[in-house]
Amino acid sequence: MLGAIGLDERHEAAYRALVAIGAGEVADLAHRLALPEPETEQALRRLERQGLAAQSSSRAGRWVAAPPAVALGALLTQHRHRLEQAELAAVLLAEEYRAEAAEPAVHDLIEVVTGADAVAHRFLQLQLGATEEVCALVTGEPVAVTGQENEAEDRAASRGVGYRVVIEREVLAEPAALAELSAALGRQERVRVTERLPTKLVIADRTLAMVPLTGRGAAPAALVVHASGLLESLMGLFEAVWREGLPLRLGADGTTVREDGAPGPDAIDLEILSLLLAGMTDASVAKQLDLGLRTVQRRVKGLMELSGVTTRLQLGWHAYERGWVARTPGT
Known part of the structure; x- marks a missing residue:
């Protein structure tokens, strides 16, 4: 019955026997299970690793069963989580398979x-x-x-x-x-x-x-x-x-x-561009032109959208190509 959470028949039998007596020696459990003592102790060690049994702290050689509601509940929770992960993996694999099957050939x-x-x-x-x-x-x-x-x-x-x-x-x-x-x-x-x-x-x-x-x-x-x-x-x-x-x-x-005429920058935009291309920061440009920092940044963003570019480096190149700002003499 407990095979779904990783216990085979022998380990389940050992746990049931330990639960029945509450606590016991290896010899007592071996007698109940009709198993050699080494195999019984091996089964108890496995139960210990799964949190279903523990050695008594008051008496050496004596084993105590963990409360089933707590110990088995923890194992059930772990297995539910693993099943949920497996179900999710199955769904993702199914979607990947369908996408691959639906992907049109190059031709x-x-x-x-x-x-x-x-x-x-x-x-x-x-x-x-x-x-x-x-x-x-x-x-x-x-x-x-x-x-x-x-x-x-x-x-x-x-x-x-x-x-x-x-x-x-x-x-x-x-x-x-x-x-x-x-x-x-x-x-x-x-x-x-x-x-x-x-x-x-x-x-x-x-x-x-x-x-x-x-x-x-x-x-x-x-x-x-x-x-x-x-x-x-x-x-x-x-x-x-x-x-x-x-x-x-x-x-x-x-x-x-x-x-209509092509949209372009106004006089303030051109001043901002010139100062930025001269190496000034947004904050310095805002102070120089007596503008708010956000105003400068908003206008620069607008110029980038107008130019269809995504970086300020591209904006500078675009500004030179469109003649929005003058090139340095001799270049």
């Missing part, structure tokens, strides 16, 4: 879609399947997707899907471009413009992307990329282009579209 991470109809259909599927955000780079080159695109955007936007779109400036000169952009901005889409884009691209919910495979004049074909390192790289490309683009806004009449 399943990429789809090749060919033909104008197939490319257009996959593009619309991508938008209609989005639940959070669609990010897109739109060039001025001909595309296989036309008419139904606006309808797909309308339906996605009505479900609360956000849009971030960067377009090439030459797109603004295309027929009906301004009307379509006005409609997009009216749907609360965020649109930016840049001089040149490296490729067309659409990404849905950061889990699925689509890029063209063929150039001008060739039969339409596209690459659909599932969650992978390649998709993360494409998302990084979009974010880099997005940071460089100029926002498009609706004009005062609600129909015309205009470009």
Whole structure:
């Protein structure tokens, strides 16, 4: 009965015999168990290690049983804990096994879609399947997707899907471009413009992307990329282009579209940058400009977010590249 907590039949019998008599000599227990005295003493030593028996402090050679409620309760608690750990390990292994079994093969991470109809259909599927955000780079080159695109955007936007779109400036000169952009901005889409884009691209919910495979004049074909390192790289490309683009806004009449100036640091930001690049600490800059320390740190954080960088070293490089601060003469 006590095998579940690590006692075999002989040790359980020895403990039961000791409990029955309360305390006894090795010879008495050997007689009750019908075992040789050396084997009986060996069993008692094992019970002692498990906290079920102890040698009497008042009489040498005499053994006393530990109270079952205390001794067996402690063993039960230990075994329950081990079982709980084993159950947890089993659950984790099962999850790992399922994840490994569900991990797509490398060739399943990429789809090749060919033909104008197939490319257009996959593009619309991508938008209609989005639940959070669609990010897109739109060039001025001909595309296989036309008419139904606006309808797909309308339906996605009505479900609360956000849009971030960067377009090439030459797109603004295309027929009906301004009307379509006005409609997009009216749907609360965020649109930016840049001089040149490296490729067309659409990404849905950061889990699925689509890029063209063929150039001008060739039969339409596209690459659909599932969650992978390649998709993360494409998302990084979009974010880099997005940071460089100029926002498009609706004009005062609600129909015309205009470009906003690129956001940049104000005069105080430039002073803070200059002093920091000169080697001053945040506290010294705050004292020099009569600002609070938290104000300085908040403005530096804002400049890092504006620049899309994560370290102050990167911010310094970005500030020089953008002309926010002057380089040292001769460099």
